[in-house]
Amino acid sequence: MNIQLLKVDFFTQPTLELAQNLLGKLLLKETTDGLASGWIVETEAYIGPGDRAAHSFGNRRTKRTEVMFGPPGYVYTYVMHTHCLVNVVSGKIGHPEAVLIRAIEPASGIELMYDRRGHEKKEKDLTNGPGKLTKALGITREDYGLPMFEPPLYIAEGRAVKDVQSGPRIGIENSGEAKEYPWRYWEAGNRFVSR
DNA sequence: ATAAAGATCATCT
DNA sequence: GATGATCTTTATC
Numbered sequence: 001m002n003i004q005l006l007k008v009d010f011f012t013q014p015t016l017e018l019a020q021n022l023l024g025k026l027l028l029k030e031t032t033d034g035l036a037s038g039w040i041v042e043t044e045a046y047i048g049p050g051d052r053a054a055h056s057f058g059n060r061r062t063k064r065t066e067v068m069f070g071p072p073g074y075v076y077t078y079v080m081h082t083h084c085l086v087n088v089v090s091g092k093i094g095h096p097e098a099v100l101i102r103a104i105e106p107a108s109g110i111e112l113m114y115d116r117r118g119h120e121k122k123e124k125d126l127t128n129g130p131g132k133l134t135k136a137l138g139i140t141r142e143d144y145g146l147p148m149f150e151p152p153l154y155i156a157e158g159r160a161v162k163d164v165q166s167g168p169r170i171g172i173e174n175s176g177e178a179k180e181y182p183w184r185y186w187e188a189g190n191r192f193v194s195r
Numbered sequence: 196a197t198a199a200a201g202a203t204c205a206t207c208t
Numbered sequence: 209g210a211t212g213a214t215c216t217t218t219a220t221c
Contacts, residue, residue: 044213046213053213054213055213062197062198063197063198063199064197064198064199078213079199079200079201080212080213080214081201081202081203081211081212081214082200082201082202083211083212085212085213087213100213125208125210129210129211129212130211130212130213131210131211131212132210132211141199141200169213194211195207196220196221197219197220197221198218198219198220198221199217199218199219199220200216200217200218200219201215201216201217201218202214202215202216202217203214203215203216204212204214205211205212206210206211206212207209207210207211207212208209208210208211
């Protein structure tokens with residue numbers, strides 16, 4: 001496989017466009033155990049200032065959301081229920097926007113994923129959810145703030161996506177009107193998409 | 196006061 | 209049984 005890392009300016013496009021263009025891209029993570037990667041098949045956009053569902057809502061700037069205010073192309077990891085979630089920071093400096101990676105399709109290092117997730121599981125269950133893919137790839141809060149265009153955690157050119165669908169996001173029922181925003185994108189027909 | 200970390204409970208598989 | 213942009217508690221500044 002010829003891995004072609006994405007250029008830095010790929011991340012400078014508008015968040016909603018980036019969320020769509022990330023589909024089909026290859027997400028890679030290198031650890032001491034080896035390399036694991038997968039194609040991104042599902043994403044969600046979070047635009048801080050006007051998005052109640054975002055941690056950076058209302059330009060709330062803290063040490064925790066700090067990375068989202070910085071330049072795009074960086075990793076924003078968040079721990080929830082002992083599970084870890086990954087985001088790709090987007091928007092220019094001062095704009096707390098990010099794209100949540102909800103699901104990927106295993107590409108390489110699959111054995112590694114089975115070791116982390118459990119050999120009895122089906123391939124589909126390895127990465128079809130935010131908390132799942134982070135565990136499968138070995139992404140932890142330690143990866144917070146790392147650049148997404150160089151090892152050990154980075155994104156490269158992947159496959160062309162046939163059809164992109166969009167719709168309301170998931171798991172943010174208590175976010176008021178923001179829950180209606182169709183900022184969730186996924187590859188149509190891909191079985192690795194959650195739900 | 197703010198941030199990080201661990202837990203609980205409803206929902207889906 | 210597993211998962212999840214939450215919630216509560218404790219640690220740090």
